[in-house]
Amino acid sequence: MTVATSIPRLSLHDEVVVRLRDLIIRGELLPNERLGERELCERFEISRTPLREALKVLAAEGLVELLQHRGARVATLTRADVQHMFEVMASLEALSGELAAARITEEQLAEIDGLHAAMLEAYRVRDLPVYFNWNQAIHERIIIASGNPVLREVYQGLSARIRRARYAANTSEERWAAAVREHEAVLGALHARDAAGLAAILRDHLHKKCEVVLAHLATDERF
C-alpha cells in the first residue's frame, strides 16, 4: 500500500483552470484584458498545451472569450448580460430556497446562523470585503442545503461570471442596510421552514441586487 504523501494531485491543466479562474473572479485579471499565451505560460511555469486546454475550458464556462488567431481575453458583461444572468439566478435562488426550507438539517441551519452572525459583525464594522465573503458563503450554504448538486453547479457557474459586477456595485450605505434586513428575513424563513416565503424573499433579493448593479453601471460600459 502506498501512503499518499500528496494525494494524486490535479493534472496541470486542471490546476491552471483553477488558478486562472480564481485570478479572473478575484479581479486580478481585468475584463477585456488580453491573455497572451507566452505571458501566462511564464507566469504558471508550464508549456502552452495545458494552458490552451485550460483556456478552452474557461471559455466554455463563459469566463474568457477566444478570438480566432487573436488569443484570449477576459470576458466582459454588457448591461443585458447582467440582466439576463440575474433573471436566471433569481429563479435558481428561489428554487434553492424552496428546497432548502424543506430539506435543511439542524446542523446546516446552525452553521448558517454562525455565518450570519459573522456577516453581521462585518457589517457592524463596515468591512465590505469580509461582509461580501460571508454573504456569498451563506448563499452557498443554502444552495448546498437544497440537496441538489446540479443546482449548485449551475448557480456557481453564473455566480462566478457575475461576481465582479456584484462586488463593484456594493456601494450605497442604505442599500447595504436593506440587504442586511433582507438577510434577517431569509434566516427567519429558513427557521420557519417557509418554502414559499423563502423563495419569494430570495427572488426579490436578487431582483433588487440586479437593479443596484445596473444603476451602478453607465449606459454602455462593460464589466
Place this chain on the structure above:
Amino acid sequence: MTVATSIPRLSLHDEVVVRLRDLIIRGELLPNERLGERELCERFEISRTPLREALKVLAAEGLVELLQHRGARVATLTRADVQHMFEVMASLEALSGELAAARITEEQLAEIDGLHAAMLEAYRVRDLPVYFNWNQAIHERIIIASGNPVLREVYQGLSARIRRARYAANTSEERWAAAVREHEAVLGALHARDAAGLAAILRDHLHKKCEVVLAHLATDERF
C-alpha cells in the same frame, strides 16, 4: 474585397466539439463508452491536440468524464442526477414560460403554432422520433421567445446532458397522449399571455416527465 468561398471555417477543435457533442447527444456514442484518443483521431482525421482540447470542453459541459491517465468516457446519469437536473430544468422552463408569455411576438407565436401542428401530425401517425424533435423545437422556441440568451444557454446545456434519458423513456401510449394534452395547454396559455399559468403548466409538465423517466429506469441502472 475577398469573396468568402468557405466562410472562415470553425477551428478544428470547435468543429470536433460540435461533432462529438452531436454523436453523444444522438446516442451514437453510448453512456460509459470509452473514448480512446487514437480511435477518435482516426475517425475525425485530426491529431490529438485539438481532440484533447475538445474533450476538455465537453467534460466542462458534463457530457464526458475524464479519468487521470485512463482516458475519457461518455458521462452517465444516476437516478439522482436525473432528478436533480429535472428539478433545475423545471424551474428554468417555468421562468421561460413566464417571460415568453410577456414577451413573445406574433411572429414567434405563429411559428410555434406551426411547429405544434407538425408535432400533432407526427403524433397522429405515431412517429416518435419526429414527434420528439418537434417537441424539443417548440420548447426551444419558447426559450428563445423569453428573450434571455443566458437562460437558453443554461437550459440547452442541461437539456443536452439529459436528452438520451428523455428520449429513451418515451414509451407509454397514455403518457404520450397526456403530454400532447399538456402541449395544448401550453399553446393556450401562450396565446392568452398567461405568464403565471404557463409557468405552472411547464413546471408541472417537466415534473411529470421526470417521473416517467425515473419509472423507466431500473433502480441502480445508469443512463
Place this chain on the structure above:
DNA sequence: ACTTCGCATATTGCATTCAATATGCGATTT
C-alpha cells in the same frame, strides 16, 4: 488451483516543433 508480484505494452500528459494567420511598420505611389 488461486493469488500475487513484476514486467511488457499501450495510452495518456506534457513539451516542443512546424505551419498558418494576423498585426505593424515602412516604402511607394498618387
Place this chain on the structure above:
DNA sequence: AAATCGCATATTGAATGCAATATGCGAAGT
C-alpha cells in the same frame, strides 16, 4: 502629405515527440 500595398515579425493553431502512468498477461509462490 496621405493613403495603400507589401513584407517582416509575432502569435496562435495544429502536429509530433518524449516522458509518465495505468493496464494486462504471465510466472512464481503459497
